[in-house]
Amino acid sequence: MRKLLTFFLLYFYGITVNAQTAQVLPSDTVPAIIHYKTENGITKFSSELRPLRPIAGAPAPFYTYFWEFGDGGFSFEESPSHILRYDSIMVRLFATNNYDDGKRPPTRPKPIIRPPGPKPTVAKPMLASNGGYNLFKMGGNIEMKTNCMPKPGDDMMLVLGYRNKIENGQNNLNGTLAILYNDVEFSQNNFELAEARTYHNEKKSDLKSLLNTAFLKNKNQEPVYYASSEKHFSLSPVEKVLLKDQAKAFKSQQSWKFENLQQNEERFVFMHFKTTPEMLKDTNAVVRIAGAFIPDNPLVETEFFTLELQIVASHDPNKMVLRKSRMNYRFTGKNRELTYKVRFQNTGKGPAKKIDVGVNISEVFDPTTLKVVKTKPEVANCDSAYANQSCLKTSFSADSVHFVFTNIYLPGMQQKGVKDADSTQGFVEYKIKFKEKPPKLPIKSGAAIVFDKNEPIYTNRAVGRFKMGLSPGIIVGYGFPFETDNGNYLNGKNFVLGASLSPYATHRYYWQVELYFNSFKENTYQVPIATEVRKDTVMNGVAYQILDKKHYQTTKVSTINAVPLQMRYNINKYLGAGAGALVALDLYHRTSDELRYRLRTINAQGVAIEVDHNRNLGRVNENFSDLRVSFFADIQLGLVRVGPALGFRYIFDPKTNNNRMSTYVSWKF
Known part of the structure; x- marks a missing residue:
């Protein structure tokens, strides 16, 4: 009894504690x-x-x-x-x-x-x-910055700054400011521009008026570009091409006209983006937002600024990014170069003097091709640095590479007097090539970052994936009737010609569909009947004796054959297997019946003469008369991913219990 009382006391105490905890969360x-x-x-x-x-x-x-x-x-x-x-x-x-x-x-x-x-x-x-x-750390007339990386279903703020540099040599500058978003390479829209707030009388404009620039030639045959909305506006040929190329890369755009931008003046536009819930779920993918600064004065250069933003599942300043992580496998070879970037941030209370960025390298890469493109902070290579100089040392192990920043000073976010968050951030960007054409499988890499002697911080895994791509193919087969399954079709041809469609060069499981050219079959066969031989008959006033009477039936069938469902698996590049269903549909079916007679008569000279006589009994036409489903399994030998292969297919028709074997040659492109 005491134990039971103790149990209930502990149970109600747990409920009370949990309720209190829930209240303070x-x-x-x-x-x-x-x-x-x-x-x-x-x-x-x-x-x-x-x-x-x-x-x-x-x-x-x-x-x-x-x-x-x-x-x-x-x-x-x-x-x-x-x-x-x-x-x-x-x-x-x-x-x-x-x-x-x-x-x-x-x-x-x-x-x-x-x-x-x-x-x-x-x-x-x-x-x-x-x-x-x-904001202007790159030295241009335009620059952008977001408050965070995009997260599906969340909000993101973007500040777009533009200015009139002294180097422009213009006291007052007019022009157009544009923002381009939602990459065309993604089927869905990743952003919605909820609101754009301007504070210097910027007015919404139409970017199409700049894209539809007219082209004329003057008397000296020199090209002159101008926009229909601005008499004195001009774009150079190169700028026009760049602007059109930028616009074509994005599905959404917004633009504003600005006026009287004073020399050395800085202005800012604030854009509230909503990342759609349908945003690409791949948290390793990189999306872009581009800004354009298009001055009316042709003496001032048109400038572009592109932000590369990694889609994230959670906000983390230490990240690994693979640019253009979705690749076309058909055009990926040994010399394909991938670009990785590892970002890090010192979130501590003091500066970091040594940072070790360790990255695991997939076995598909050739470590000897690795090149460091850029770093922040910018440092020399330790192999050529003098004593105690800030430098970067790159060292390799069996399956990883370490980028070690030595003798640097990276402030901490919580360090006293540090207000610029960018000063606490850094990165290392590198390129690397494949050993050979890689398998069509995801390529995964991750990083571990160690600040001084602290515990390592692990980043996300940057995953490179190949686009599906389509691989058409042709099929030539023998021994596969692909005709109406009728036992009377004894003389059907065993030659077929068809086409297939599947993902390009798949290394594992994939779906494949097949379609075969319509087959046409005509057969005539005898139908057993009980022969009643009459001793005589009269045709056209002439008496005949019936020697023989037979009943023949002729069928004409047009059939289409398809494999709408087939699962295949490439065991390796020389061996594959598959299973699926074969559907045969009779598009047209005509049946005609005929009686064939053998007759004998005596002519006027008393000579016996034998003649043949046929009589049609009628015919029946049917459309889409029969649908048959068979199941099959097969194996392929050869270049089963891309190229020629020899296949052997076993087919079973459960309706007739008919077992068939066929052999075929396929070639995928």
Whole structure:
């Protein structure tokens, strides 16, 4: 009795503890709460977010931030300061939870009213130095940055910055700004542009007016390009081709006209993208978003900026990416070069001086072809570095390669005084070739990153996959009747000609369909009858004696044969096996009956004469009269993936219990 009482006490205690625990778990639906305080015309922002929930075995979780201040300004800092340009603005915070097993905190815009007092003076209406972020790190007129990698069904913010560099030599610049998204190589749309917020009177325009540029020649036979909407706008031939090529690569686009862009002025457009739930589920795939800066002045070059974004299942700053992970196997050979990029970020409280990026290399690659393309931080090769110089050492083992950054200084995100998250990030990008044409199987690679002497951080697995591709083929067979299964068709031909369709060069299981040319068969055979020989008969006034009477039946059949369902398996490149169903359908079936007589008569000279006489009894026509299904299994020898092969097929018809064997030659292209 005491044990039973103890059991119930422990049971109810467990329910109470679990209920209390469930109450204190942070809700994913709690939005980010924005706090602010203004002093001396400068507003300091901070936030209140739900507690993070660590993932077992992962590094400590943390938030990254993207602030949009509602006046054209922004920041990626945790607690930024900003000078308000307007009396009232709408501030948004997009917080991203890294290494956290919950959802991102929802964004709730917060209206901010500037307190009374003198308005601050700002020399340039929008400069990144206004508590914002130095976006232009590549030195161009256009640059873009997102607050996170795209996650299916989640939101993503993109800031597009454009400027008029001093090098342009133009005091005021007009032109077009465009954003291109949803790669044509993917059947589904990956993004929806929910909203685009502009703050410098940018007006929506039609990019087609630039793509449909007219072409004329002047008297000197020099090409002149202009757009129908702009009298003085011109595109060089190269720029026109580049713009059209960029537009063709994407299914969706949006563009704006901008005016009076002052020298050294920076402007920003904020785009709220919703990643569709149907987004490509391959979390190793890379999607692109491209921006275009198209000035009206032909003396200023048209510029493009492309972001390569990896689709993710969770937000993690340490990632491995394979560019163009979907490959066409037909055109993949020994000299095909793949490009990998391993990104890493120091999320600690102090700087990292040594970073070891270990990558496992698939056996299909040739390690001697590996080339380091680019690194961040940019360092020399250790083989040519002087003592204590920052350098990169590349070393190989049996199935891996290690990229070791030595004598570097990579700040930590939690380090005091570090505000630029980009300064805590790095990467190594390399290219590598195949040993030979690889098997048509997924190619998987992963990385482990060690900061100084800490525990390794493991990245996702970058997977390269081959597109299915289609392989047509021809089939020539003998001994496979492919005709109506009628026992009276004794003289049917055993030669067939057909075609097949299957995935290209599959290494394992795959489906295949086959279709054979219509066969036409005509047969005449005798039908047994009880012969009643009459002694005489009269035809056309002449008396005859019936010597013989036979009943013959003639059939004409047109049949189509197909294999709508067949599973095959390539054991290796020389041996394959398969099983499936063969369907035969009679498109046309005609049956006619005839009586054939042997007659004898006596002519006027008294000589006996024998003659033949036929009498038609009628005919019957039927369409789609018979459908037959047989089952088969076969083996193939030869180049079973691509090329010629010899096959042996056993067929069984369960309706008639007919067993047949056939041999055929197939050739896949």
